[in-house]
Amino acid sequence: xxxxxxxxxxxxxQEKEAVTLDCTYDTSDQSYGLFWYKQPSSGExxxxxxxxxxxxxxxTEGRYSLNFQKARKSANLVISASQLGDSAMYFCAMREGxxxxxxxxxxxxxxxxxxx
Amino acid sequence: GAGVSQSPSNKVxxxxxxxxxxxxxxxGHTALYWYRQSLGQGLEFLIYFQGNSAPDKSGLPSxxxxxxxxxxxxxxxxxxxxxxxxxxxYLCASSPSSYAPYEQYFGPGTRLTVT
Numbered sequence: 001x002x003x004x005x006x007x008x009x010x011x012x013x014q015e016k017e018a019v020t021l022d023c024t025y026d027t028s029d030q031s032y033g034l035f036w037y038k039q040p041s042s043g044e045x046x047x048x049x050x051x052x053x054x055x056x057x058x059x060t061e062g063r064y065s066l067n068f069q070k071a072r073k074s075a076n077l078v079i080s081a082s083q084l085g086d087s088a089m090y091f092c093a094m095r096e097g098x099x100x101x102x103x104x105x106x107x108x109x110x111x112x113x114x115x116x
Numbered sequence: 117g118a119g120v121s122q123s124p125s126n127k128v129x130x131x132x133x134x135x136x137x138x139x140x141x142x143x144g145h146t147a148l149y150w151y152r153q154s155l156g157q158g159l160e161f162l163i164y165f166q167g168n169s170a171p172d173k174s175g176l177p178s179x180x181x182x183x184x185x186x187x188x189x190x191x192x193x194x195x196x197x198x199x200x201x202x203x204x205x206y207l208c209a210s211s212p213s214s215y216a217p218y219e220q221y222f223g224p225g226t227r228l229t230v231t
Contacts, residue, residue, distance in 0.1 A: 033217055045222035091158055106158040
């Protein structure tokens with residue numbers, strides 16, 4: 001089974017509206033972390049938000065929030081008040097285990113296009 | 117401060133040649149990672165260095181791939197006898213080990229094209 005699943009092939013949203021990007025994960029570890037990265041057409045990977053498996057509250061960072069449903073193993077990214085600059089690829093990733101540093105496993109990504 | 121830097125930004129090589137890709141991590145970051153991104157795909161883990169520990173090489177696709185990290189800082193990824201399927205963007209990332217959530221900071225990547 002894939003560890004990170006992002007099944008939405010492409011998403012469109014009207015400027016100023018909210019959009020949810022889906023991510024489901026698979027792990028047998030009790031301790032893990034979930035990340036979302038943004039990759040604009042320029043190719044850089046930009047860290048957006050993090051959710052730890054033991055965090056009781058959903059993470060928020062400005063216009064980004066993470067809808068973490070542990071029992072369903074989902075970690076959806078919500079972008080509020082979309083802006084044209086939000087058009088990019090979005091990747092969900094997971095770090096397994098309690099160690100501070102280990103590899104990330106990435107999903108295949110979702111393309112988001114924001115319409116004016 | 118300075119971010120992760122990679123060189124070259126683009127590399128075109130002929131099939132069968134060896135290539136070296138360089139990564140300069142953020143100063144003070146003890147962990148360094150190499151990933152590969154094929155066109156339109158997610159990132160594929162290659163190798164990870166943490167301080168003086170033995171590297172995690174579990175993602176290297178074949179023995180043609182190797183990497184080293186000198187002095188706990190700069191890293192070089194070497195691909196020997198390149199094949200066309202090696203064409204991809206090679207991304208390097210680094211992360212601190214002293215504060216959560218230890219997010220990885222990525223460099224701009226090296227786009228490798230094997231002709």
